[in-house]
Structures are given as structure tokens and as C-alpha cells.
Amino acid sequence: MLTLGIETSCDETSVALLRDEADILVNLIASQVDAHQLFGGVVPEIASRKHLEVLNPLLAQLQKETAIQWQDIDLVAVTHGPGLVGALLVGVAAAKGLSYAYRIPCQPVNHIEGHIASNFLARPDLKFPMLCLVVSGGHSDLILMRDHGVYERLGKTRDDAVGEAFDKVARALGLPLPGGPWLEKTAREGDPRAFEFTPANLEPSLDFSYSGLKTAAAQAMQKSVKVQNEQGGESRVADIAASFQRSAIRQLRRNVERALERYPVATFGLCGGVAANGALREELKQAAEAAGVDFVVPDKVLCTDNAAMIAAAGYYRFLARPEAQQHFSLETLEFDTHSLLPVA
Ligand code: KG4
Numbered sequence: 107m108l109t110l111g112i113e114t115s116c117d118e119t120s121v122a123l124l125r126d127e128a129d130i131l132v133n134l135i136a137s138q139v140d141a142h143q144l145f146g147g148v149v150p151e152i153a154s155r156k157h158l159e160v161l162n163p164l165l166a167q168l169q170k171e172t173a174i175q176w177q178d179i180d181l182v183a184v185t186h187g188p189g190l191v192g193a194l195l196v197g198v199a200a201a202k203g204l205s206y207a208y209r210i211p212c213q214p215v216n217h218i219e220g221h222i223a224s225n226f227l228a229r230p231d232l233k234f235p236m237l238c239l240v241v242s243g244g245h246s247d248l249i250l251m252r253d254h255g256v257y258e259r260l261g262k263t264r265d266d267a268v269g270e271a272f273d274k275v276a277r278a279l280g281l282p283l284p285g286g287p288w289l290e291k292t293a294r295e296g297d298p299r300a301f302e303f304t305p306a307n308l309e310p311s312l313d314f315s316y317s318g319l320k321t322a323a324a325q326a327m328q329k330s331v332k333v334q335n336e337q338g339g340e341s342r343v344a345d346i347a348a349s350f351q352r353s354a355i356r357q358l359r360r361n362v363e364r365a366l367e368r369y370p371v372a373t374f375g376l377c378g379g380v381a382a383n384g385a386l387r388e389e390l391k392q393a394a395e396a397a398g399v400d401f402v403v404p405d406k407v408l409c410t411d412n413a414a415m416i417a418a419a420g421y422y423r424f425l426a427r428p429e430a431q432q433h434f435s436l437e438t439l440e441f442d443t444h445s446l447l448p449v450a
């Protein structure tokens with residue numbers, strides 16, 4: 107079975123071709139990071155326009171690289187939320203167009219379900235029940251997965267997502283975009299114990315909170331700039347980055363450890379853009395090993411936004427409910443909103 111994946115929810119335009127559940131034939135990703143650099147963050151209107159410019163050439167490149175005809179495709183899977191509305195619309199319109207023109211069923215995919223599916227691209231044979239930590243620019247979710255498509259949310263952020271905190275702190279530290287990877291790089295040069303940033307603890311809940319940590323790190327930066335201006339001395343940017351990252355990871359690890367104590371699972375999976383962070387990967391691997399649970403984290407390129415994970419999520423969802431497949435006619439261009447991630 108050949109699934110075409112399309113992802114345009116934020117600032118990466120991506121198309122992928124997946125054979126069956128995990129054979130990635132091609133996964134093309136065009137980042138818009140340069141277009142947003144000047145503004146210090148993603149500008150929604152620029153994102154939509156860039157997707158519009160890039161998506162068709164990317165689809166043409168996919169066809170060229172795989173020598174595929176559109177009529178050979180069995181399913182089109184497209185991200186339909188959550189994300190920037192104008193950006194999502196570009197991918198959804200392309201998917202509907204292909205679906206309508208070539209009579210290919212179209213499967214709308216929830217972006218978070220896409221991130222979860224990236225674990226199964228890495229290892230299709232993972233055992234359930236599975237605990238998933240989804241950490242991205244918009245989400246910090248702890249999810250208990252009993253089967254494909256069967257989710258229970260155990261914890262979520264009460265304010266900022268962890269990726270958002272990485273991005274905002276990176277900006278306060280004067281680092282370029284993308285903030286998360288730059289913060290990680292800068293943290294390697296600093297002392298993680300230089301600043302005491304206490305991680306939020308919302309026990310007994312498994313929820314997260316990152317706004318306090320974000321503010322503490324930004325204030326530490328302001329103070330250190332003032333001291334440097336008045337008294338001279340070394341920049342504290344690397345120490346703040348390292349101390350922030352340590353505290354951010356401690357909170358994630360503590361909640362994962364609590365969840366592993368409370369829920370007997372076979373597997374623990376880490377996914378989402380922040381899962382590309384080397385220090386986080388190492389810490390959570392140790393936590394899983396200590397709990398005697400199988401650990402999985404996808405390759406870094408499959409952690410950040412990509413269409414291969416959307417194709418995989420679409421594949422599982424389509425197989426589970428083939429009757430929910432959608433053929434588009436000009437009269438029915440609506441998606442079935444029931445296919446949103448059924449998180450409790
Ligand atoms: O999943 P993703 O590509 O997009 C969303 O769905 O949000 O995640 C992007 C987030 C951004 O906040 C980015 O700064 C963060 O993931 N990120 C990282 C790293 N790479 C990406 N955060 C920390 N360390 C990294 N190496």
C-alpha cells in the first residue's frame with residue numbers, strides 16, 4: 107500500500123511517500139526558517155505564502171524521485187490540525203485536489219497523532235500498552251496508548267509547551283532561529299548548575315508547567331546583562347541555557363517516572379520536535395531502562411515536523427476505519443471532524 111503524506115501545519119512544508127506501515131520511500135522537508143529569522147518567530151501569513159510557493163514543486167520532486175504516477179497511490183494523508191489555519195489550508199487543499207482528480211481516498215490526520223506514529227516508523231513492532239511523551243512547539247502531552255488509535259491523555263501543559271519555552275528563552279538569550287537546537291548547542295558550553303531554576307511540580311497530577319521557568323530564565327538574562335554592563339565580566343548566556351535545559355528536562359523526566367510507576371506499560375516512546383534534544387533523549391532512555399521498559403525514540407529528522415509521520419498515522423487510521431475514507435466531490439469539500447485525535 108502506497109500512502110502519500112502532506113504536512114504544512116507550521117513552518118515546514120513536507121511531502122512523503124510511505125510503502126505499507128514503515129518503508130519510507132522518500133521524505134522531503136523544506137524548512138522556512140530563513141523567511142522567519144528577521145521576525146524572531148513564525149509569522150503565520152508568511153508561513154501560508156511559503157507553503158503555497160513550495161508545495162507543488164515539492165510534490166513534483168517526489169514524483170520525479172520515486173517515478174510514481176498519482177493514480178498508483180492508494181491513500182493521501184494530510185495534517186488537518188492542530189496548526190496555523192492558513193498554513194494547514196494549503197496542504198489540505200492540495201490533498202483534496204489529488205483525491206478528487208485521481209479518486210484516491212483521503213485521510214485527515216491529527217498532527218499529534220502524526221508525532222506518535224513516528225515511533226512506529228522507527229519500530230513498527232512496538233508492544234502495547236505504550237506510554238508516549240509528545241514534546242513539541244505546541245504540546246507537552248503524556249499519552250497512554252492501548253492500541254493504534256486508542257489514547258488516554260494522562261498529562262498536559264497548563265501553560266506553555268516545552269518547545270515554546272525553549273524557543274522563547276532562546277530568543278531572550280539572543281540566539282537565532284530555530285531556538286531549540288541553538289539553545290541545546292549553547293547549553294553544551296555552560297554549567298547546568300550555575301542557576302537554580304526549580305522545575306514546576308504539579309503532583310499528584312502528571313501535568314506540566316513551563317511559563318515560570320521561561321520567565322525565570324528571561325529574568326536571569328536581564329539581570330546578568332545589567333551586571334555585565336555595570337561591572338563587566340563574562341557573558342552568562344551559556345550558563346543560563348544549560349541551567350534552563352537541565353530544569354526543563356528534570357520536569358519531563360520526573361513526570362515520566364511517575365507515570366511509569368503508576369501505569370504498567372511495555373514500551374515508552376519519546377517524540378515531537380523537542381525529542382531531537384540529545385540530553386533529553388539520554389535522560390529518558392535512562393528513566394525507561396531503570397523502569398525495565400522498552401524505549402523508543404525516532405531518528406532526529408523524524409522527531410521534527412515531517413510528512414512521513416503523517417503518512418504513517420494516516421495509514422493506521424485508514425486501516426482501522428476504512429469506511430471513514432473520504433472521496434471528494436466538488437459538493438463535499440468538508441472533512442469529518444470526528445477523525446480528530448480521540449484523547450480523553
Ligand atoms: O514538532 P515540531 O517540529 O513542531 C511542532 O509541532 O511544534 O517541534 C518544534 C519544536 C520547537 O519548539 C523547537 O525549538 C523544538 O521543537 N526543538 C528542540 C530541538 N529541536 C527542535 N528543542 C530542544 N532541543 C532541540 N534539539
Ligand code: ZN
Nearest residue numbers: 242379410411
Ligand atoms: Zn510538530
